[in-house]
Amino acid sequence: MSNKPLLKIEGLKKYFPIESGALRKVTGYVKAVDDVSFELARGEVLGLVGESGCGKTTLGRCIIRAIDPTGGAVHFSPLDDESIDLASADKKTLRRNRRHMNMVFQDPFSSLSPRMTVRDIIAEPLRAQKIPESEINGKVERIAESCGLNPAFLSRYPNAFSGGQRQRVCIARALVTDPVLVVADEPVSALDVSVQGQILNLLQHLRQELNLSFIFVAHDLSVVEHIADRVAVMYVGKIIELTDTEQLYSRPQHPYTEALLSAVPKPDPDLPDETIILGGEVASAANPPSGCYFHPRCRYAGEICRTEAPTLREVEPGHWSACHLAESLDLAGVVPDQDD
Amino acid sequence: MTSITIDSESSAPQGGRVLSRSQIFWSKFYRHKLAVVSLGFILFLYAIVLIAEFVAPYDPFQRHTDHLLAPPTAITFFDADGDFHLRPFVHALKNELNRETFQREYMVDTSVRYKISLFVEGEPYNLFGFIPMDTHFFGVEGDGKIFLAGTDTLGRDLFSRMLFGARTSLFVGLFGLAIGFGLGLFFGGISGYFGGAVDNFVQRLTEFLQSLPTLPLWMALAALVPPHWTPIQVYFGISTILAVVGWTTLARVVRGKLLSLREEDYVMAAKVSGVSEAKIITNHLLPGFMSYLIVHLTLAVPQMILGEVALSFLGLGLRPPAVSLGTLLIDSQNIQTLVFSPWLLVPGGLIIIIVIAFSFLGDGLRDAADPYRS
Numbered sequence A: 001m002s003n004k005p006l007l008k009i010e011g012l013k014k015y016f017p018i019e020s021g022a023l024r025k026v027t028g029y030v031k032a033v034d035d036v037s038f039e040l041a042r043g044e045v046l047g048l049v050g051e052s053g054c055g056k057t058t059l060g061r062c063i064i065r066a067i068d069p070t071g072g073a074v075h076f077s078p079l080d081d082e083s084i085d086l087a088s089a090d091k092k093t094l095r096r097n098r099r100h101m102n103m104v105f106q107d108p109f110s111s112l113s114p115r116m117t118v119r120d121i122i123a124e125p126l127r128a129q130k131i132p133e134s135e136i137n138g139k140v141e142r143i144a145e146s147c148g149l150n151p152a153f154l155s156r157y158p159n160a161f162s163g164g165q166r167q168r169v170c171i172a173r174a175l176v177t178d179p180v181l182v183v184a185d186e187p188v189s190a191l192d193v194s195v196q197g198q199i200l201n202l203l204q205h206l207r208q209e210l211n212l213s214f215i216f217v218a219h220d221l222s223v224v225e226h227i228a229d230r231v232a233v234m235y236v237g238k239i240i241e242l243t244d245t246e247q248l249y250s251r252p253q254h255p256y257t258e259a260l261l262s263a264v265p266k267p268d269p270d271l272p273d274e275t276i277i278l279g280g281e282v283a284s285a286a287n288p289p290s291g292c293y294f295h296p297r298c299r300y301a302g303e304i305c306r307t308e309a310p311t312l313r314e315v316e317p318g319h320w321s322a323c324h325l326a327e328s329l330d331l332a333g334v335v336p337d338q339d340d
Numbered sequence B: 001m002t003s004i005t006i007d008s009e010s011s012a013p014q015g016g017r018v019l020s021r022s023q024i025f026w027s028k029f030y031r032h033k034l035a036v037v038s039l040g041f042i043l044f045l046y047a048i049v050l051i052a053e054f055v056a057p058y059d060p061f062q063r064h065t066d067h068l069l070a071p072p073t074a075i076t077f078f079d080a081d082g083d084f085h086l087r088p089f090v091h092a093l094k095n096e097l098n099r100e101t102f103q104r105e106y107m108v109d110t111s112v113r114y115k116i117s118l119f120v121e122g123e124p125y126n127l128f129g130f131i132p133m134d135t136h137f138f139g140v141e142g143d144g145k146i147f148l149a150g151t152d153t154l155g156r157d158l159f160s161r162m163l164f165g166a167r168t169s170l171f172v173g174l175f176g177l178a179i180g181f182g183l184g185l186f187f188g189g190i191s192g193y194f195g196g197a198v199d200n201f202v203q204r205l206t207e208f209l210q211s212l213p214t215l216p217l218w219m220a221l222a223a224l225v226p227p228h229w230t231p232i233q234v235y236f237g238i239s240t241i242l243a244v245v246g247w248t249t250l251a252r253v254v255r256g257k258l259l260s261l262r263e264e265d266y267v268m269a270a271k272v273s274g275v276s277e278a279k280i281i282t283n284h285l286l287p288g289f290m291s292y293l294i295v296h297l298t299l300a301v302p303q304m305i306l307g308e309v310a311l312s313f314l315g316l317g318l319r320p321p322a323v324s325l326g327t328l329l330i331d332s333q334n335i336q337t338l339v340f341s342p343w344l345l346v347p348g349g350l351i352i353i354i355v356i357a358f359s360f361l362g363d364g365l366r367d368a369a370d371p372y373r374s
């Protein structure tokens, strides 16, 4: 297997025009995703976290071309040899490659058609790929079983299933074509806490069994802690920190990450338990502040932060941060450094 | 395959037997008794108005000059002596002057009996316009008369006229609906599908049309119908008018449904699974609002009927001699005749029953079509 990353995202952008007045004049843009670049290795799970509205869903959808990005490139290499740019691929290329990637949605109720049986729902991606009808049933039943669904109930409609079961159906649909990449957009946040753990375990298990790569969206850090290899933190359309999960939890290099971490329940009672209350509003993607977007809420902000926008740079090997002062700050994590 | 713990939460969905969608639809629908009855009534009504020439005992324009403003004929099994007869019959009517009130009144002459028969010979007619026949479904023998709903000022049988009038009104509804449905689907469709400037234009247009008060708008449009038009031309003119005014609601519904369905996650799931646009439209978008269309259509028919009735009643729509439920009601505009001949209101009762039946049917269809949506 080559070392070529599965995904190489370069300068991905998605701007939503703001229209106003009866004539719908475009008066500005919501920069929901603004110049995002990163790589995803084969078999890797990347957690994508950030507050509501920071652009996680939009980024996930742009990557998989559920919506058309405004700019940038998404180089996708499902098979070792070829690489296609999903961001600019034409309809035909895109449809041919759809079987290599899929999506799991946040809401297991609106993501299943109430008018199709669960069997037909799971089979939909296979039919779209023109898989012979004779093979479809076997594939559907196999994946349903892997996802913990009893094949005897496949001829029912989704309304007969609970939220957790529905999410299993969504996962089965996403995996039925043997994809290599799955974008899971907050797959557990709509579920009961007791069911969340079951679904996370299922994803964890399937990931190993099927050697999947995940982009796992979550709005807080506690959900991704156990499933993600690396975590990217987003703020107002940009990735502001990206590194290994362990590294991020123990030694964050961005004040925003530190604040998010301070809200995570502490595993170690010896650590100082201080929740950093973020003052002010989340900056608006339509009208972001000057300099560092985080500066109005940052307790370390200095003069340079108001005027100059920081870029995402590698502050340590494998650790990217978009903070001017990353090297000079000593920020608190939640897990003690692994020096024992 | 590695075993996965099938936990209690995932083992069994609730619910009993597995039903197909159409089974669910019909079982839901049958539970709505009023809707079932209404459906039966509406089908029955459409069937008999199609063969109105056969069902009606008289021609709608035949004048029974001895029986002007005659009350509904009583049908009885017992004669003057209280003897029972197996075949129902009617008595003759005599027109006499009441010496106390000095009004002309109809007196029942119990000495004369006319038996009611099925399949009697009567006025010749062409069934469906081309089958020459002279058999009527029912009638009385000899020179007796039977007026189930009485007669009007010119002595025409109101029951026969109602059948022909209902035919006009029920089909004006359908024809107008087809036009309005086409317009609504088209404008709603392009509005929801293309969005942007097209959507903007259509939205302003519907808002404009909806903000116009209906009655003056009808009047203005009805004034455009040339007076020398034949009843058939007027009929289509009226339908078109009703449709042109009435498509806006449907357009809004279609647009809104398209916009909201496009946003549904399951539509996006289909898209990212590689399902083609055409399949998405036929498998996901159309079924999503098919039920809305059916319900909308059902509920729009009575509006069309009421529209025709209102226009004709005001003298803006069909004009006599054309027969419709609206023109029949013109006779009941005169309070004087109404006091002495209340049966002239019977067509109004029929209109109410038709409108209510369509409403019940629409309710039943709506409940049955989308059982999982509130």
Ligand SMILES: Nc1ncnc2c1ncn2[C@@H]1O[C@H](COP(=O)(O)OP(=O)(O)OP(=O)(O)O)[C@@H](O)[C@H]1O
Binding pocket: A016, A030, A031, A032, A050, A051, A052, A053, A054, A055, A056, A057, A058, A059, A219, A285
């Ligand atoms: N179709 C759209 N049209 C216009 N603006 C949009 C659209 N979709 C998203 N946005 C805007 O883009 C920004 C990012 O939205 P997005 O849904 O990606 O956030 P998110 O991080 O997923 O939030 P959440 O945690 O609430 O799901 C928001 O400001 C949102 O208002």
Ligand code: SF4
Binding pocket: A254, A255, A256, A292, A293, A294, A295, A296, A298, A299, A300, A301, A302, A305, A310, A322, A323, A324, A325, A326
């Ligand atoms: S650049 Fe400045 S304002 Fe932004 S996070 Fe770093 S310290 Fe805070």
Ligand SMILES: [Mg+2]
Binding pocket: A056, A057, A058, A185
């Ligand atoms: Mg989201």
